[in-house]
Amino acid sequence: MCELLGMSANVPTDICFSFSGLMERGGRTGPHKDGFGITFYEGKGFRNFKDADPSCDSAIAKLIRDYPIKSCTVISHIRQANRGRICLENTHPFTRCLWGKNWTFAHNGQLSNYQKKLTIKYHVPIGNTDSELAFCWLLDNVFEKFGRSKPKNMKAVFTYVAKLCDSLRELGVYNMMLTDGEYLLAYCTNNLHWITRKAPFAKASLIDTEMSIDFNQHTTPNDIVTVISTQPLTHNERWHKMAVGESKLLKFGVEV
Amino acid sequence: MCELLGMSANVPTDICFSFSGLMERGGRTGPHKDGFGITFYEGKGFRNFKDADPSCDSAIAKLIRDYPIKSCTVISHIRQANRGRICLENTHPFTRCLWGKNWTFAHNGQLSNYQKKLTIKYHVPIGNTDSELAFCWLLDNVFEKFGRSKPKNMKAVFTYVAKLCDSLRELGVYNMMLTDGEYLLAYCTNNLHWITRKAPFAKASLIDTEMSIDFNQHTTPNDIVTVISTQPLTHNERWHKMAVGESKLLKFGVEV
Numbered sequence: 001m002c003e004l005l006g007m008s009a010n011v012p013t014d015i016c017f018s019f020s021g022l023m024e025r026g027g028r029t030g031p032h033k034d035g036f037g038i039t040f041y042e043g044k045g046f047r048n049f050k051d052a053d054p055s056c057d058s059a060i061a062k063l064i065r066d067y068p069i070k071s072c073t074v075i076s077h078i079r080q081a082n083r084g085r086i087c088l089e090n091t092h093p094f095t096r097c098l099w100g101k102n103w104t105f106a107h108n109g110q111l112s113n114y115q116k117k118l119t120i121k122y123h124v125p126i127g128n129t130d131s132e133l134a135f136c137w138l139l140d141n142v143f144e145k146f147g148r149s150k151p152k153n154m155k156a157v158f159t160y161v162a163k164l165c166d167s168l169r170e171l172g173v174y175n176m177m178l179t180d181g182e183y184l185l186a187y188c189t190n191n192l193h194w195i196t197r198k199a200p201f202a203k204a205s206l207i208d209t210e211m212s213i214d215f216n217q218h219t220t221p222n223d224i225v226t227v228i229s230t231q232p233l234t235h236n237e238r239w240h241k242m243a244v245g246e247s248k249l250l251k252f253g254v255e256v
Numbered sequence: 257m258c259e260l261l262g263m264s265a266n267v268p269t270d271i272c273f274s275f276s277g278l279m280e281r282g283g284r285t286g287p288h289k290d291g292f293g294i295t296f297y298e299g300k301g302f303r304n305f306k307d308a309d310p311s312c313d314s315a316i317a318k319l320i321r322d323y324p325i326k327s328c329t330v331i332s333h334i335r336q337a338n339r340g341r342i343c344l345e346n347t348h349p350f351t352r353c354l355w356g357k358n359w360t361f362a363h364n365g366q367l368s369n370y371q372k373k374l375t376i377k378y379h380v381p382i383g384n385t386d387s388e389l390a391f392c393w394l395l396d397n398v399f400e401k402f403g404r405s406k407p408k409n410m411k412a413v414f415t416y417v418a419k420l421c422d423s424l425r426e427l428g429v430y431n432m433m434l435t436d437g438e439y440l441l442a443y444c445t446n447n448l449h450w451i452t453r454k455a456p457f458a459k460a461s462l463i464d465t466e467m468s469i470d471f472n473q474h475t476t477p478n479d480i481v482t483v484i485s486t487q488p489l490t491h492n493e494r495w496h497k498m499a500v501g502e503s504k505l506l507k508f509g510v511e512v
Contacts, residue, residue, distance in 0.1 A: 044382050045344025047306050052298075059323050067315050088301025097352055100380035122404070124356035126300050148378070 002092070002108040003032055003230040004192070005076040006177040008184040008250035010224045012042070012070035017206070017213050020065050021233040024208035025078055026055030032078035035091040038064060039104040040071040041181040046102045050091045072252055073184055075177045077106035089127035093177075094135050096123060098143065099150035101180045105138070107131035108230055109173030109189055117171065134168055138178070155249070155256060158185045162247040169245060175230065184250045186228045188242035194228040195239045196253070204234040224253035258348070258364040259288055259486040260448070261332040262433040264440040264506035266480045268298070268326035273462070273469050276321050277489040280464035281334055282311030288334035291347040294320060295360040296327040297437040302358045306347045328508055329440055331433045333362035345383035349433075350391050352379060354399065355406035357436045361394070363387035364486055365429030365445055373427065390424055394434070411505070411512060414441045418503040425501060431486065440506045442484045444498035450484040451495045452509070460490040480509035 005022050007015050019038065027033035036055035039048045047069065055061040055078050077092035084090040092106040111130040122143055123136035141164055142157055151157060161178060165187040168174045176187045186192055199222075201215035219225075228248070232239035242248065249256055261278050263271050275294065283289035292311035295304045303325065311317040311334050333348035340346040348362040367386040378399055379392035397420055398413060407413060417434060421443040424430045432443040442448055455478075457471035475481075484504070488495035498504065505512050 042308075042344045045306075045308075045347065047344065048304060050301075050303050052301075059319065063315065063319050088298045088303065091301065097379070097382065100382050102382060123353070124406075126353065126356050126358060150380075 001082070001110070001173070002077060002079045003030065004106055004108045004175060004177055004228070006184055006186060006228040007074040008226050008253050009072050010222070010252040010254070011220070012072055013223070013225050014068035014070050015074045015076070016065055016068050017211065018227055018229070018233050019076060020211055021206040021208045022076060022078060022229070023055040023061045023065060026061070028056035029208040030078070032080040034079040034081040034086045036061060036076070036078040037091050037093050038074065038076035039093045039095060040069045041073040041102070041179070042071055044101070044181065046095070046104065046181065048093065048095055050088060052086055052088050052091055073179050073181050075104050075106050075179055075184070082110045084127055084129035087127070090129045090132070092131060094132050096135070096139055098139055101150070103139065103178065103180050105135040105176070105178045107134060108175040108191065111168065111172040111174065114171045134174070138164055154180065154183060158183050158249050161185060162187060162249070165247065166245060177228065182251055183256070186242070186248045188246045189244060191230050192228055192242040193230070193232050193239040194226060194242065194248065195237055196224065196226045198224045202237070204237050206233060207235045208233070226250055226253050257338070257366070257429070258333060258335045259286065260362055260364045260431060260433055260484070262440055262442060262484040263330040264482050264509050265328050266478070266508040266510070267476070268328055269479070269481050270324035270326050271330045271332070272321055272324050273467065274483055274485070274489050275332060276467055277462040277464045278332060278334060278485070279311040279317045279321060282317070284312040285464040286334070288336040290335040290337040290342045292317060292332070292334045293347050293349050294330065294332035295349045295351060296325045297329040297358070297435070298327055300357070300437065302351070302360070302437065304349065304351055306344060308342055308344050308347055329435050329437050331360050331362050331435055331440070338366045340383055340385035343383070346385045346388070348387060350388050352391070352395055354395055357406070359395065359434065359436050361391040361432070361434045363390060364431040364447065367424065367428040367430065370427045390430070394420055410436065410439060414439050414505050417441060418443060418505070421503065422501060433484065438507055439512070442498070442504045444502045445500060447486050448484055448498040449486070449488050449495040450482060450498065450504065451493055452480065452482045454480045460493050462489060463491045464489070482506055482509050
């Protein structure tokens with residue numbers, strides 16, 4: 001399958017620590033060696049880094065690990081290909097523009113018998129993964145329901161997306177992260193874990209590589225950072241497992 | 257203003273040499289210190305690297321200079337801001353999806369009295385530059401003329417875009433590069449230069465930094481690479497200056 005990593009924070013925060021753990025799973029401590037990607041939001045803009053090579057050996061992954069890009073919303077993905085060959089257009093996260101916003105999507109799982117059910121009108125896929133098709137189908141449905149202008153109530157849009165995810169889950173394993181840069185929606189079929197870090201902050205150590213951090217030294221008392229990951233990334237913190245069909249909508253670190 | 261760099265090649269080629277020259281102009285040998293970006297196409301996929309920091313000092317620019325990403329189509333841009341503040345959403349190149357293709361756009365120049373003339377229906381801008389608005393306006397017009405499905409004759413699409421560029425040129429200085437990953441359209445108001453490198457290959461030296469290359473050692477006899485740049489990047493090759501209102505449509509290194 002694949003692994004997902006998402007972050008939602010109330011202050012621009014770098015994801016170097018969590019990404020250091022994830023990138024090891026992309027070919028070293030885990031089998032997800034078929035490419036990786038990460039999207040950072042900075043204001044209305046975003047940066048997306050991708051490589052079809054394993055993250056554990058990628059020069060681009062090393063840059064991200066060592067170069068602290070501070071962001072309130074991040075989605076990352078390491079891939080173990082099932083549907084769609086190993087190439088850049090099939091590498092998550094996928095990004096699209098809608099309503100003057102950049103949308104980013106990543107999926108872990110596998111769908112079956114989906115082609116006839118996920119018909120597309122506007123948001124034509126570029127690659128040939130079930131994941132990108134599901135993303136395009138979600139955007140098509142959102143566009144058809146809410147129209148050409150950005151709705152004022154974006155929470156209602158994500159609530160509608162979570163309902164659509166229930167239909168996607170009927171087609172197979174569907175763990176997903178979707179963001180417009182402000183809201184981050186995580187949807188679980190079987191494997192998603194989350195943790196919220198806030199004061200009083202503590203120390204944490206990665207599972208996949210020898211690296212520890214004392215969050216006290218990198219935070220202020222008002223910081224709130226929620227991290228969602230396929231599997232827990234640290235071994236001395238309490239991660240919460242999401243339930244089947246559970247969704248979690250975050251905005252700047254906090255569930256809304 | 258800004259500077260543009262584009263490459264179209266018939267074999268995947270890295271742009272490390274040309275980019276090494278360009279990145280110096282982003283704050284060291286040139287004043288274009290308000291961010292940079294570069295998009296590489298690889299198959300149907302692409303990678304876009306951006307930084308709102310000067311390219312001459314950027315860790316991301318250094319990665320691109322040192323890490324040979326091979327591509328048949330590249331667009332890069334270094335920014336000296338006029339319209340729109342310095343931030344990631346205002347940093348070129350801009351990318352959008354249409355017809356299951358990734359489109360990339362970069363602009364050098366400045367438009368005036370454009371807001372009322374460039375009305376948008378579908379492709380809503382994210383930032384607030386005249387450049388992104390012009391890109392969105394082009395895509396809106398293309399979408400309205402050719403419809404929701406990808407036309408078979410993509411050359412006709414770019415011929416139509418070149419006509420639309422004539423209207424944009426009436427609004428100010430409009431040097432542009434636009435690509436769907438296969439075709440690369442360059443449009444000139446006042447400053448664009450091009451060179452086609454093919455056998456017999458020779459040596460070249462950058463103007464902006466001490467760096468030379470013997471293209472014989474990096475090519476095969478069938479390689480054809482066309483580079484387009486705001487100002488020539490090398491001092492011992494013959495660059496051709498484009499005329500006012502001239503457009504140049506390339507596909508895999510060759511004018512079509």
